[in-house]
Amino acid sequence: DGGITQSPKYLFRKEGQNVTLSCEQNLNHDAMYWYRQDPGQGLRLIYYSQIVNDFQKGDIAEGYSVSREKKESFPLTVTSAQKNPTAFYLCASSPPSGQQFFGPGTRLTVL
Amino acid sequence: GQQVMQIPQYQHVQEGEDFTTYCNSSTTLSNIQWYKQRPGGHPVFLIQLVKSGEVKKQKRLTFQFGEAKKNSSLHITATQTTDVGTYFCAPRPPDSNYQLIWGAGTKLIIKP
Numbered sequence: 738d739g740g741i742t743q744s745p746k747y748l749f750r751k752e753g754q755n756v757t758l759s760c761e762q763n764l765n766h767d768a769m770y771w772y773r774q775d776p777g778q779g780l781r782l783i784y785y786s787q788i789v790n791d792f793q794k795g796d797i798a799e800g801y802s803v804s805r806e807k808k809e810s811f812p813l814t815v816t817s818a819q820k821n822p823t824a825f826y827l828c829a830s831s832p833p834s835g836q837q838f839f840g841p842g843t844r845l846t847v848l
Numbered sequence: 849g850q851q852v853m854q855i856p857q858y859q860h861v862q863e864g865e866d867f868t869t870y871c872n873s874s875t876t877l878s879n880i881q882w883y884k885q886r887p888g889g890h891p892v893f894l895i896q897l898v899k900s901g902e903v904k905k906q907k908r909l910t911f912q913f914g915e916a917k918k919n920s921s922l923h924i925t926a927t928q929t930t931d932v933g934t935y936f937c938a939p940r941p942p943d944s945n946y947q948l949i950w951g952a953g954t955k956l957i958i959k960p
Contacts, residue, residue, distance in 0.1 A: 768946045779854075779936060779952040780891070787946055795947075827890055833945045836881060836893040837938075 740764065743828050743840035750815075750822070750847050758813045758843045760828035769811040770829040770837065773797060780827065786811055815845065823847045852939050854951030862959050867924040869954035871937030878940045880920045881948065882911060886933040894922075894935075924956070932958055 741762045750756045762769065768787050772780040782795030786805040800819025805811055811830075815822045823846050829837040853872045861867055871880065879898040883891040895904055897913035897920060904911045910923045920939075924931055934955045938948040 770946075772950075777955075780950040782947070782950075785946060831946065834879075834940070836896060837883075837891075837948065839890040839892070842890050 741828060741830055741838055741840035743826075743843050745843060746841065748843055748845045750845065752847055753817045755814055755816050756845065758815065758826055758828075758845070760811045760813065760840060761809055762811075762830045762838075762840075763809060764830055764838060765808070766830035766832055766838070767808070768831045768833070769805070770831070771795075771801070771803065771811070771813045772827040772829065774825040774827060774842075776825075783813065783826075852937065852949050852951050854937055854954060856954055857952065858955045858957060860957045860959050861927050863929060864926050867927050867931070867956050868921060869935050869937075870919065870921050871939065871951050872919045873939055873949075875918065876942065877917050878942045878944070880913060880937055880939040882920075882922055883936045883938060884933050885936065885953070889933075891936060927956065927958065929958055932956055 744759045770785040771783040773783055774780050781797050783801050784792050784795055784803040786792035789805055789808050792803050792805050800816055802814045826843045828840045831837045855870050881896045882894040885891045895911050900917050901915045902913040908925045912921045934953040936953045937951040940948055
């Protein structure tokens, strides 16, 4: 069954802690993306990767970091430097010039 | 960076009425994609428009791409409760194979 998985679905974090969000795809897509969505808002690009071992900053990369060691995996770390991390985080993948396929998302709450 | 304006932000309709959302860019686009996000869910791809003046239909949904490739619209005829959600346009700039520019979305609300 092909698709994108994200875990966990809900995540709670104390202020000052780093947290890593998982994203895995078995669609054999080269490109992967991380977006942030705040309530009632659109999607804002955090990071994207066009190929293994390479990634680029999006519009709101400050306070976040990523790695792309495998084609299937693109984990996102929300660091303590991110001032307002409570949000809905969406991971996606795509073929070149194609549609983006999204995972179910992770809702992060900072306590 | 490049931006796109999507209007309206919300549209309240009675079930059975029509719904339209518009997407406008100040620059020429390579193509444009449309997505739907149900409440609590993730965006799901609806369609991609590529050609100038293109019109595509999916049952009650009609998608248009402007002649100048700077604007697009989505029209839903005779809305149903299953249409509830937020509709996003996501244009692709000419110099990118991967990045999309996401509109703020139009939320379709069915009046009780």
